[in-house]
Structures are given as structure tokens and as C-alpha cells.
Amino acid sequence: MDQVTTIEAFTATLKRDLLVAYKRKNDIFNPFMFFLIVCSLFPIGISPDPARLGEIASGVLWISALLASLLAMDSLYRNDFEDGSLEQLLLSPHPLYFLVLAKNMAHWLVSGLPVVIVSPLVAYMLSLPDDAYWVMFLTLLLGTPILSLLGSIGVALTVGLGSRGLILAVITLPMSVPVLIAGTLTVQEALNGASLSGYMAVLGAMFFGSLTLAPLASATALRISVT
Amino acid sequence: MDQVTTIEAFTATLKRDLLVAYKRKNDIFNPFMFFLIVCSLFPIGISPDPARLGEIASGVLWISALLASLLAMDSLYRNDFEDGSLEQLLLSPHPLYFLVLAKNMAHWLVSGLPVVIVSPLVAYMLSLPDDAYWVMFLTLLLGTPILSLLGSIGVALTVGLGSRGLILAVITLPMSVPVLIAGTLTVQEALNGASLSGYMAVLGAMFFGSLTLAPLASATALRISVT
Amino acid sequence: MLEAIQFSSLREFFEMGGYAFNVWSVYAIFSIFVLVNMLLPILRKEKIIKELKRRASFEKAETNSVREP
Amino acid sequence: MAQEREIQNVLQAENLFCERDNRVLFKDLNFTAHRGQVIQIKGSNGSGKTTLLRILCGLNDAFRGELTWFSKPIQDHWEDVRSSLIYMGHRVGVNKVLTPHENLRWSVGLSTSVINEQIDHALGEMGLRGFEDSQCFTLSAGQQQRVSLSRLLLNKSLLWVLDEPFTTLDQEGVNLLERLLSQHANKGGVVFVTTHHELLLPNLTLLDLG
Amino acid sequence: MAQEREIQNVLQAENLFCERDNRVLFKDLNFTAHRGQVIQIKGSNGSGKTTLLRILCGLNDAFRGELTWFSKPIQDHWEDVRSSLIYMGHRVGVNKVLTPHENLRWSVGLSTSVINEQIDHALGEMGLRGFEDSQCFTLSAGQQQRVSLSRLLLNKSLLWVLDEPFTTLDQEGVNLLERLLSQHANKGGVVFVTTHHELLLPNLTLLDLG
Amino acid sequence: MWMWFAKLGSPRWFYEISTKWLPWLASAMCILMIVGIVWALLFLPPDYQQSFTTRILVIHVAVAGTSLAFFPLMAVAGTITLVWKMKLADMVAKHAAPLGAWFSFVTLATGSLWGSVMWGTWWEWTDARLVSMLFQFFLLLSVVALRSAIEDPDKSAKACALLSIVGCINVVIIKYSVEWWNVLHQPSSPLSTSNGSANGPEFWMATGVMILAVYLFFIVSLTLATRNEILQRERRSQWVQEIVRTS
Numbered sequence A, B: 001m002d003q004v005t006t007i008e009a010f011t012a013t014l015k016r017d018l019l020v021a022y023k024r025k026n027d028i029f030n031p032f033m034f035f036l037i038v039c040s041l042f043p044i045g046i047s048p049d050p051a052r053l054g055e056i057a058s059g060v061l062w063i064s065a066l067l068a069s070l071l072a073m074d075s076l077y078r079n080d081f082e083d084g085s086l087e088q089l090l091l092s093p094h095p096l097y098f099l100v101l102a103k104n105m106a107h108w109l110v111s112g113l114p115v116v117i118v119s120p121l122v123a124y125m126l127s128l129p130d131d132a133y134w135v136m137f138l139t140l141l142l143g144t145p146i147l148s149l150l151g152s153i154g155v156a157l158t159v160g161l162g163s164r165g166l167i168l169a170v171i172t173l174p175m176s177v178p179v180l181i182a183g184t185l186t187v188q189e190a191l192n193g194a195s196l197s198g199y200m201a202v203l204g205a206m207f208f209g210s211l212t213l214a215p216l217a218s219a220t221a222l223r224i225s226v227t
Numbered sequence C: 001m002l003e004a005i006q007f008s009s010l011r012e013f014f015e016m017g018g019y020a021f022n023v024w025s026v027y028a029i030f031s032i033f034v035l036v037n038m039l040l041p042i043l044r045k046e047k048i049i050k051e052l053k054r055r056a057s058f059e060k061a062e063t064n065s066v067r068e069p
Numbered sequence D, E: 001m002a003q004e005r006e007i008q009n010v011l012q013a014e015n016l017f018c019e020r021d022n023r024v025l026f027k028d029l030n031f032t033a034h035r036g037q038v039i040q041i042k043g044s045n046g047s048g049k050t051t052l053l054r055i056l057c058g059l060n061d062a063f064r065g066e067l068t069w070f071s072k073p074i075q076d077h078w079e080d081v082r083s084s085l086i087y088m089g090h091r092v093g094v095n096k097v098l099t100p101h102e103n104l105r106w107s108v109g110l111s112t113s114v115i116n117e118q119i120d121h122a123l124g125e126m127g128l129r130g131f132e133d134s135q136c137f138t139l140s141a142g143q144q145q146r147v148s149l150s151r152l153l154l155n156k157s158l159l160w161v162l163d164e165p166f167t168t169l170d171q172e173g174v175n176l177l178e179r180l181l182s183q184h185a186n187k188g189g190v191v192f193v194t195t196h197h198e199l200l201l202p203n204l205t206l207l208d209l210g
Numbered sequence F: 001m002w003m004w005f006a007k008l009g010s011p012r013w014f015y016e017i018s019t020k021w022l023p024w025l026a027s028a029m030c031i032l033m034i035v036g037i038v039w040a041l042l043f044l045p046p047d048y049q050q051s052f053t054t055r056i057l058v059i060h061v062a063v064a065g066t067s068l069a070f071f072p073l074m075a076v077a078g079t080i081t082l083v084w085k086m087k088l089a090d091m092v093a094k095h096a097a098p099l100g101a102w103f104s105f106v107t108l109a110t111g112s113l114w115g116s117v118m119w120g121t122w123w124e125w126t127d128a129r130l131v132s133m134l135f136q137f138f139l140l141l142s143v144v145a146l147r148s149a150i151e152d153p154d155k156s157a158k159a160c161a162l163l164s165i166v167g168c169i170n171v172v173i174i175k176y177s178v179e180w181w182n183v184l185h186q187p188s189s190p191l192s193t194s195n196g197s198a199n200g201p202e203f204w205m206a207t208g209v210m211i212l213a214v215y216l217f218f219i220v221s222l223t224l225a226t227r228n229e230i231l232q233r234e235r236r237s238q239w240v241q242e243i244v245r246t247s
């Protein structure tokens, strides 16, 4: 019985969260279904006409992905808070940064990745012009982890609150606006035939920025919420 | 110390839920903020051009209201379940139908009504053509209670679950499609200058249908979830 | 009977009048669909029987060995 | 509490059987609850005490056997049962943002009409004087338990079903609750209670689930 | 447990002061925890026991006064404290969809490396044999408590901080836990525990919050 | 009548009767399916307009028709579960939901493959049948999701029963509202006009064979899955242990 290293604690947490998701199944399935269903509300609510749909498709896809990733966040710390596991996490001797990162990673793998993978299909159904598929896919691949990392801060801040659901959205959505702008702009410029390296670089910078900073903020927020 | 009548139990429950909402404040404020924020994502994600916005405005408003009402639902029974109040509700000697109706009513007053009230403002911001403000307002006034009543079934079915958040959306969103269709069609026909009485009648029928049937289903679902 | 066949060569048959991709995809999807939904229950039944057998022998062994002293 | 039914069997169970996950929790369970009885259900962890109590309240219908309420099959009389029942489970039924007063106003008000003074009086009796208007999330675990227990003072119900009501109570709270139980029994009520500590009550019946 | 620090004060509090909502919970609280001590914190409901325990773990910093860890100010040594601490609060820290085994694998694995056999052995010791692979939501309240308590057998931590660990345990569970506490003390560990029942341990120190 | 009803509810009775019937049903299914497919693939004359793509329709129409049967089936089973607490009904309903999702998916896929020829597009929001089928697919998946979300089997049986009943009503409402919506949208696409496409009697005969075959497949597959469920849930009963021992 030895003390474990931080890396072991990291993998233990990652594995555990993936296991919980696997057992629940729905954690994987639902964000993805939510994305599909919300996307298909737009043709009904706005217009079934392919030409008009094509114009709004990239925005619709991004907004739906944003909402799906946001709403899936709720399960990130809530159950752990309620059953007391979160206190155990905070009391572990390892830097909270890495444990939070492990939880975020597991969460994105489970809720973000499926959305990214199905996005080309939905893009087709919404008549997004052909050239933009790949760009759409890539921006989502880079963008959804950012949304998860940012969302994690919001969840951590609100985890102890009685009323939930929307407070999280109200805190996190405004934070996510820059990502939304970067994402949709990239796709639109791709449609205009512009070169993409600049836009992708912006998204990449956001990604690395949030990867290093957001877990710090989440960790602090967790300590505040639990004490 | 007498036995109370069902009506008294109804008002007691209504008052209590309004009181809880009043104390939390967020319950009133958040659905409303969520609605505003989601609506304002569209100019950002799709296009700031007023002409194009105006075309999609009615759909955007309705979809945002649908999402706001759906996501606010989560708080309808969840807290009560967790602290055990829901068991007390089920063990009351009065027909669960009325108590559920009271809870739904309180919830709509708190989360649906503010959205309806602010909708003309948002309609203005999204450049919805002037003639349609009133119709938009009226359809939302009739439509959001239906969404709440339908959502209530979904929440009641999922209230005891560990994994939450999106399962509710996955269950409830497909059910809400007819309401969305009726609502947006009405607004669009108003824009085309058609007579509205027929459309409103459809919404009205949906309203009374769900008012009588949905609480029954919710009550059954609650009994299933808690036992 | 044979003259009722609509194709004069195998190649023509595979080409399906230029709609090979669509027609054959449909038949592929359909056969996968049928096979999966027939085979999965059959395979599962074997698994269940095996599992139940294992458990039965396990329980028998337990009742035989762990009797009250 | 109707006077004319004085000596009847309030609640009777015949050959109750319950299993969960293929583990039989109890079988051939028979008992009769008369007026004036406190029935303590004992048993080790996981022996099915909570399950049994929830069955008695109609919160669980995964059982077989016969339950009667004043000698009539209980299936047809859940309304009656509910209107003369107080149940307290592992979850105490106290809303965290409301004050103790507001909590009681609702949970008692669902079945009995009460006035504010009665509520405050009951809270005082349970040792919560001064906390009537603090929100419940600021109360300690034991104090929340006491809020829930105050219902016992406000409802004139025949049947009390209490699942481990003594947890988190301090010594004085335990004494108080024991007194309440025996008073209720003396007035002709029926109490089902689970707890792991020894109850010192005159009219106690033990029901052991093993 | 390092041998060289044998007789030191593990944890010492000087003039602790805490108030919540303008109610003073405790003031001028002084105590010293040596190796081999079991310190039972007593007090009526709402007297601040939970608050004190959370302060000792660093889960609450709304207090004044001096806390030292091996005679050094605790603020600078939370890492050390955490790596030799087991805390069990009112919420047991058991994930409902995982099995007891999986729960322990993670919660123990956060600080100590264990192998599967050890986990199963510990669960067996705590009376959960046969439940290793049931999901925890199917366990009774007391069984979940036992899952959480199994951590005590698997972590070789110096300091145990247990908030009402006896609730929902049956008699046999209570005995088992008492034995564990005194064994831990005998091996040189320190235990802080709150409970409302009388502990029968040789090396017990009482700390009364009133 | 009551005797018969009670008997029908008994898993054992169902298991035994299905043991007798399954071989017949399965062989009928195989024969019909082979006849249908060979007929469709080899003998169907090309449509003057649609050429050989009518071969897609044979499959599409058969699967689409069958997929409409699921929600009514699940709603009836759900009512039986809730009112009479009959276990067998739930065992059927449990497997009907994912199978129905499969059927809906294949309808959507074959429909799209056909559409890509006929309309030049794989997906079209202006067709009521497509959109309502898509939402039926979503609703079926939501029943599956609910089933797997609720861990307690008893509870999930009842919850899914209720959701199926609500869902069945909804499928009808969605179908009508989507149609209504479409009429008012006055779609400019060719679909609404193409309904009277002239398919010969031969086409409908092949399709008829295929419809029968697919219906049989639906029954056989559902029965197989239900039998597995029975074995698992009744595993501790005498008769199942007998079956296990002898197999």
C-alpha cells in the first residue's frame, strides 16, 4: 500500500468517470440525441426551404452544439457533490488541477466527441454547402473542448446551489460567445473561400488558453462551492 | 384542526411553490435570462442583417422559448424529490391531479410568464415585422403553458434518475413539435395577412387537451418514479 | 421463367440501369438489418443458457460444500 | 381518531413476502397493529426495514401477501390510509430554502388546517425556538430532523410510520421523541418505527426482520 | 505512520472561534490531539460539531484562532494533512451507479494504491460479502454507510475524521466500528468522531461543545 | 375469455406456444423473403420513369409500413402493463422499442437512397412522411433511453409503458401537424406531385410478398428477443431450469 503518484490519481479519476458514463449509457447517448433533435427543430420552426436553411446552417449547428455541450455539463460535478464524492476529491493530496482536468476530459469524450462525429450528417440535412463540411467538423472538434472547459467553471461555481439548470446556462453562455463567434466566422469564411489558417489559429489559441487556465479556475471554484 | 379540502391543499401547494421561487429569485430570473441570451446568440451565430433576421425571428423566438421552458422544468420536482417533499405530496389524501396542477401552474407563472412578457422586446431586437408582435405574444401566451404541461410529464418520469439533464430534453422535445408547428405557423400566417381564428383555435385545443390530460400523466409518472 | 429475368448479363444485373449504388446499398442495409435482428437474439439466447448453466452448477456446488457444520 | 373503532385491528399483514434482486427480504411475515401499540421493527442493515415501511404507506407495491386496513383490503382504501398517516423517511422532507415555519405550513397544511401560533409552538417544543425564520440550509442535520418531527405535534393522525427518526438527534432529542411516541400510543395511536437503539417504552412490540 | 514523531502533538487548536449567522458556535476552544487518542466531540444538535470537523479538514475556513499540525501552522501544510486524512461526512461519498468495489477502487485509489483482493477483503470485513458487485443504489442506507467505512480498512492514514459514522449502522456494525476506532488508536492513529451515543473505548477523550 | 387472457399473460405459456410456432413462422419468413427479393431483383420490369430503382421501393414500402405498427403495439402493451401488471406485455414492449428504432432507421435510410435518385437530394424537410418518420425515430429512441436510464426494472417498465402511451398519441398528433404544416408551406419540390406514380400490378405483387415477409420477420425477431427476456427474468423458476438443463 503505497502512496500513489499524481498521474495515477489522474488516470484513476479518468477511468472512474468513464466507467460511470458507461454504466449510465445515457450520458453518452443523450447529448448526441439532444443535438440531433434541436437541429431538426430549426427547419420546422424557421423554414424547410434548403436555400434558406443552408444560409443559417452553420449558425444552427454551432448554437446547437453549444447548447448540447452546456446542458450536458450539469452532470459533471452534480452527482459527485450530492453523494459526497466531491469532498473526497478535494481532500485528496494531489493538485486539484489534474483531477479536474481528468474529469473534464472524461466528460468531453463522453458528451462532446459524439456530437462532433455526427455533425457532418446533420450538416447535410441542414443543407450546409458541401465545401464547409470539413471546416465545420474541425471547428467543432477544436471548439467543443473549449466549451466544456469553460462550462466546467460555471458548473463548479453553481454546484452547491439548490436551483439549477438555468443558472448554469446564464453564467456560461456569455463566456462562450467568443468561441461561437470564432467558430461560425471560420465556417463562413470557408464558404467565402478565404484562407483558414488565421481563423484556425485563433481557435487553437483559445483551446490551449482554456486548457491551461480553465481547470485552475474550476478547481478554485470547486473549493469555494464546497467549503 | 380540521381536515382540509382539496382546494385548500391546491392553494397551499401553489403558494408554497411560489414562495420557494420567490426565495430563490433565480427561478424567476434565469429562464428569462436564458431566453434573452439564446435569442441573442442567433444574430451572432447566423447573421446580424435585419432583413435576414426578420425572416427567421419567429422561429428563433419560439425555439428559444421552447428550450427555456424545457430547461426550467428540471427544477419542478427535482428538489422536492431530493429532500423528500415529493413523498409527502404523494402521501397527501388529496387527488394528486390537483396538486400536480398547482405545481405546474406555479412553475409556469414563475418561468413561463416572464418569457412571454419579454417576448415583444426580443421580437423587436430580432427585427420581427411589426404586425406580428401581438400574434407572437398571444401564441406564446397560449403555447408556453402547453410546453410546461408536457414537460412536466417528462420531468416526472425522470425525477429519480442519477443521470439527468438531457434525458428530459430527449423525451420532451419530440413531443413539443406540434406546439412549435402551430405556434410558428400562426405567426407566419399573420405575416401573410391570413385570418388567425383557425390557428388560434388549434392552439386553444392543444391547450385544453394538455390541461386535462397532461397532469394525469404526470401524476401517474410521479407515482411510478417515487415508488 | 428465365426469359422473365430482366437482365441479359451479370454485368447488367450489377449495374442496375446505372443505379447500382442506391439499389445495392438498400439491399445491403436491409440484409444487415435482417441478419442482425435475427442473429443477435439467437446468440444472446446461447449466452443466457450458458450463463444460467454456469450459475446452476455454481449454486449446486455451493449447497453441497457449504452445509451447516 | 374515531372512537367507535376502538379495539379494532388498525393494520394487519398476512403472509407478506418481498424480494429484491432475487434476495428474499422477508416471507410469511404476519403482524397486527392495534391501537395503542408502538411497533419497533428491528433487523440488521439491509434486512428490509425501510422496504417494509414504504410498503405500509403505499410507496412500494413490489410485494405479495395481504394487507388490511381496519379489516378491509388496503388496495381499496389508500385514500383513508393516507388521510390518517404521517410518514418520515430517510429523507426528511424539508425544503432547504424555506424556513422551518414555512415548511410546516405546507407539509402539515396538506392534510390539516393549522394556524401560525400552533406551528411556532410546535417548533418551540422541538427545541427550535429562535430558528423559526432561518432558512433550513443553515440548520444542522439534527435540527432539520427536528423540523420534520414537528409534524408529529401538529397532525392528529392515527398512524405514524417513522424510518430511523432518531438518527442525528442528540440525547435530549431522543428523550423527547420517545416521550412523543408513548404519548401517541397512550392516546390510541399506532406507531411503526425502525431504529437500531433500544427503545424504553411500556407498550412496545418488537418485529424482527433478522 | 512515521515512527520518529512518536509523541508529538498531531493536531492542536488554540482559541478557536467560530460563529455562523451571528450565533457564536464555540469560542476559546483549545485541544490537543496526540497519537493514540480517540476524541469524541459531543454537543447538542446545532452546537457546531460538523462545523468543527470540517474546519479540521480544511473544508471550512470561516473561523478564527490557531490550528497547528505537528506544531506547525496548518495553513502551510494542508497537503500533508490531506495525505494523512480520511474524512467521512454526513454525505457518505458513494456513487450510486457504481458498485461498492468500483467506488472503493477510486476513492481509495486517489491516495493509496490497492489491489482488487484487498478491496474485496475489506468489503467482506465490513459485512458486504455478496454485495461487491451490486450497484450502490440497490443497497440500504446502512449498507452504503458500510461501503464508505471500508475505506478505513484500506487507507493507512494517521488522522480519521468521522462525522456521525454510527448512524444507520445496526448493532453489529456499531461494535465493528468501535473496534476499528480503538485498533486505530492503539496503532498510534488519531480519531475525531462525533456521535450521540456512548462510546465504550479505553482511550477516549471527550470534547464537549455544549 | 378470462382464462385465455390470464394464460396469455403467463410467460411460460408464451414460451411453450412460441416454441411450437417459431419454426413454422421462421421458415415462412425465409421462403417469402427469398421469393420477394429474387422477384424484386431479377424479375421486376423497369419502370418507364424510375428504371430499376423500383427495386428500392419494394424494400422501402415493406419496411415503412411495418414500422408504423410499433407505437400502437407498445401503447397496447403499456396499457396492459400499467393496468393489469402483466409481465409478458412489458417483456414484449422492452424489445419492441429498439426494434422499432431499427425499422424507422431503415425506412429513413432506404427512403433517402430512393430520394437521392428521384429528387436528387437525400433529405427533404418539405415532405410530411419524412419528417414525421424522423420524429417517430426520435420518440422510439427516447423510449429506449428512458428504459436504460432507470435502473430499477420494475420502475422502468412502468415508466416506459406510460411514455409509450403518451408517445403513441404524440406520433399521431405529430403526423397530422406535420402534414398540416406542409400543406400550408406549399412545397415547391416535386414530391407532392409524384404520389400517383404509375407502378404496375407486378410491382405491387412483389411488394405484397415483401410486406408479408417483413411482417413475419418483425414477429419472429420480437418473439426471439422476448423469449430471451423470459429466460432471464424467470431464471429461478422450475421450468426454466428444466429447459436450461436439457438444452
Ligand code: HEM
Pocket: F057, F060, F061, F064, F065, F068, F107, F108, F109, F110, F111, F112, F114, F115, F118, F129, F130, F131, F133, F134, F191, F194, F195, F196, F197, F199
Ligand atoms: C411513414 C413512413 C413511410 C411510409 C408509409 C412510406 C411509404 C411509401 C410508399 C407506399 C411509397 C410508394 C409510393 C408510390 O410508389 O406511389 C413511398 C415512396 C417513397 N418514399 Fe416512402 N414511406 C415512408 C417514409 C419515407 C421516408 C422517411 C423517406 C425518406 C427518407 C421516404 C422516401 C420515399 C421516396 C423518395 C419515395 C418515392 C417517391 C414517389 O414515388 O413518390 N419515405 N413511400
Ligand SMILES: Nc1ncnc2c1ncn2[C@@H]1O[C@H](COP(=O)(O)OP(=O)(O)OP(=O)(O)O)[C@@H](O)[C@H]1O
Pocket: D137, D138, D139, D140, D141, D142, D143, D168, D170, E020, E021, E025, E043, E044, E045, E046, E047, E048, E049, E050, E051, E052
Ligand atoms: N451554511 C450555514 N450558514 C449559516 N449557518 C449555518 C450553516 N451551516 C450550519 N450553520 C449553523 O451552525 C450551527 C452548527 O451546525 P453544525 O452542522 O456544525 O451542527 P452539529 O453540531 O453538527 O449538529 P448535528 O448534531 O445536528 O449534526 C447550526 O446552529 C446552524 O444553524
Ligand SMILES: Nc1ncnc2c1ncn2[C@@H]1O[C@H](COP(=O)(O)OP(=O)(O)OP(=O)(O)O)[C@@H](O)[C@H]1O
Pocket: D020, D021, D025, D043, D044, D045, D046, D047, D048, D049, D050, D051, D052, E137, E138, E139, E140, E141, E142, E143, E168, E170, F152
Ligand atoms: N432499488 C432497489 N433495487 C434493488 N434492491 C434494493 C433496492 N432498494 C433496496 N434494495 C435491497 O433491499 C434490501 C433492504 O433494503 P432496506 O433499505 O429496506 O434495508 P433496511 O432494513 O432499511 O436497512 P438499513 O438499516 O441499512 O436502513 C437491501 O439488501 C437492498 O440490497
Ligand SMILES: [Mg+2]
Pocket: D049, D050, D051, D163, E140, E141, E142
Ligand atoms: Mg433503512
Ligand SMILES: [Mg+2]
Pocket: D140, D141, D142, E049, E050, E051, E163
Ligand atoms: Mg452534524
